[in-house]
Amino acid sequence: MDSIEIDGGIPLRGEVRVSGSKNAALPQLCAALLAPGKSTFLEVPDLADVRTMGRLFANMGAKTTRDEGAPGNGHTLHVDAAGLDNPEAPYELVKTMRASVLVLGPLVARMGRARVSLPGGCAIGARPIDQHLKALTTLGAQIELTHGYVEARLGPSGRLRGALVLFDLPTVTGTENLMMAASLADGETTLENCAREPEVVELARLLIAMGAQIEGAGTSVITIQGVRELKAITHTVAPDRIEAGTLLAAAVITGGDVLVRRAREQDLEAALKKLREAGATITPEGDGLRICAPERIRAVDLVTAPFPGFPTDLQAQLMACLSVAEGTSRVIETIFENRYMHVQEMSRMGADIAVDGHTAVVRGVARLQGAQVMATDLRASASLVLAGLRAEGTTTVHRVYHLDRGYEALEKKLQGLGARIRRVKGV
Numbered sequence: 001m002d003s004i005e006i007d008g009g010i011p012l013r014g015e016v017r018v019s020g021s022k023n024a025a026l027p028q029l030c031a032a033l034l035a036p037g038k039s040t041f042l043e044v045p046d047l048a049d050v051r052t053m054g055r056l057f058a059n060m061g062a063k064t065t066r067d068e069g070a071p072g073n074g075h076t077l078h079v080d081a082a083g084l085d086n087p088e089a090p091y092e093l094v095k096t097m098r099a100s101v102l103v104l105g106p107l108v109a110r111m112g113r114a115r116v117s118l119p120g121g122c123a124i125g126a127r128p129i130d131q132h133l134k135a136l137t138t139l140g141a142q143i144e145l146t147h148g149y150v151e152a153r154l155g156p157s158g159r160l161r162g163a164l165v166l167f168d169l170p171t172v173t174g175t176e177n178l179m180m181a182a183s184l185a186d187g188e189t190t191l192e193n194c195a196r197e198p199e200v201v202e203l204a205r206l207l208i209a210m211g212a213q214i215e216g217a218g219t220s221v222i223t224i225q226g227v228r229e230l231k232a233i234t235h236t237v238a239p240d241r242i243e244a245g246t247l248l249a250a251a252v253i254t255g256g257d258v259l260v261r262r263a264r265e266q267d268l269e270a271a272l273k274k275l276r277e278a279g280a281t282i283t284p285e286g287d288g289l290r291i292c293a294p295e296r297i298r299a300v301d302l303v304t305a306p307f308p309g310f311p312t313d314l315q316a317q318l319m320a321c322l323s324v325a326e327g328t329s330r331v332i333e334t335i336f337e338n339r340y341m342h343v344q345e346m347s348r349m350g351a352d353i354a355v356d357g358h359t360a361v362v363r364g365v366a367r368l369q370g371a372q373v374m375a376t377d378l379r380a381s382a383s384l385v386l387a388g389l390r391a392e393g394t395t396t397v398h399r400v401y402h403l404d405r406g407y408e409a410l411e412k413k414l415q416g417l418g419a420r421i422r423r424v425k426g427v
């Protein structure tokens, strides 16, 4: 297993380009299963999760091929779903990537049946999919849970039928799954209490380009008029707002001055508000955002929430920044029940953080010390890299396969900003 070594204390300077969005690309690739033909996706990030999705599709008879892009400019991925013949997502693939659940809606809608392994929990929480299943049942799917698999099939009508679906809570992939399924249903579907994330809006835009009739994406009520067939398309994946936020946080924790290219103000309003409150200056420049940070930021409180609230996927990264802020911050994680796995690792670097249930009290310290630390999940591993950028001495982050799931060559991007960071190939 690879690890990443960082010699901290260098303020980051220069410009860096954000890759395509993991959480936009994954549902969009699944949407390609809805159309009998070859769809093409540009600016697809080269990530472990994307490669896993490709293996999943191959297993289902949907051929995926990749054109190598210019380095750092993403890759082009072709998904030919004409030959889709096996509606199964097996345990050995689903257990490595929960987002596999996003094939459920498309398979039921396109093939009338699906056998998808239950994703099970992960480091940050139980991650149930009850909302997905309840909503698909409302559209007429017959669903059974047998031997750890979701077995879904259509009723005698042979097609999902439009209905009113009320989610108990805003779920990102739940909203995405149902938008895809309802696109081929018979009649009108109204989804209420939807997630409003930019990735949901992106997916709706793609589905509409494929011929779907969708209104309201980005609000909590989405209406879909089912159509008979969708067509394959060519689509460019939008920049990754969480990677952009992570790179902005890297500039903040090192007191740097960085232009994050392709960072978009409208995707990150809540996070930018907190970074500005903490003392960073952030201004639009070219196609991105320039951030200039003081040597030491002020403490701020933050509460994670569904979009447009502060994104849970940036909580660990901001906590790293707050661990060396002037003052005490309160962080409240409201989305996942166990998303503080980075705290004990940061404490080994000298951070002073006390967790009590969903609340973490972060007392800013003057300095962090480099240490050996263990990555536990995707965003926790990013936060440990950030802490290492600030710490005195050398930090080694182990198990960076977590990082590789969601960041394309992060250490190369940080090297380009002057960081002394290197990947150590594992045995």
Ligand code: EPZ
Pocket: 023, 026, 099, 125, 126, 127, 128, 129, 130, 131, 132, 133, 169, 170, 171, 172, 173, 174, 195, 199, 312, 313, 335, 336, 337, 378, 379, 406
């Ligand atoms: C998406 O996960 C993202 N993943 C996550 O990013 C992100 O943290 C999360 O949304 C919240 O923004 C992708 O888009 C691939 P949810 P998702 O369903 O859809 C509960 C990353 O780091 N819930 O919005 O799985 C759930 O337990 C990843 O890139 C149910 O109870 O999240 C959680 O508490 C991590 N039942 C809350 O809702 C359900 O059926 C929000 O989860 C579904 C969800």
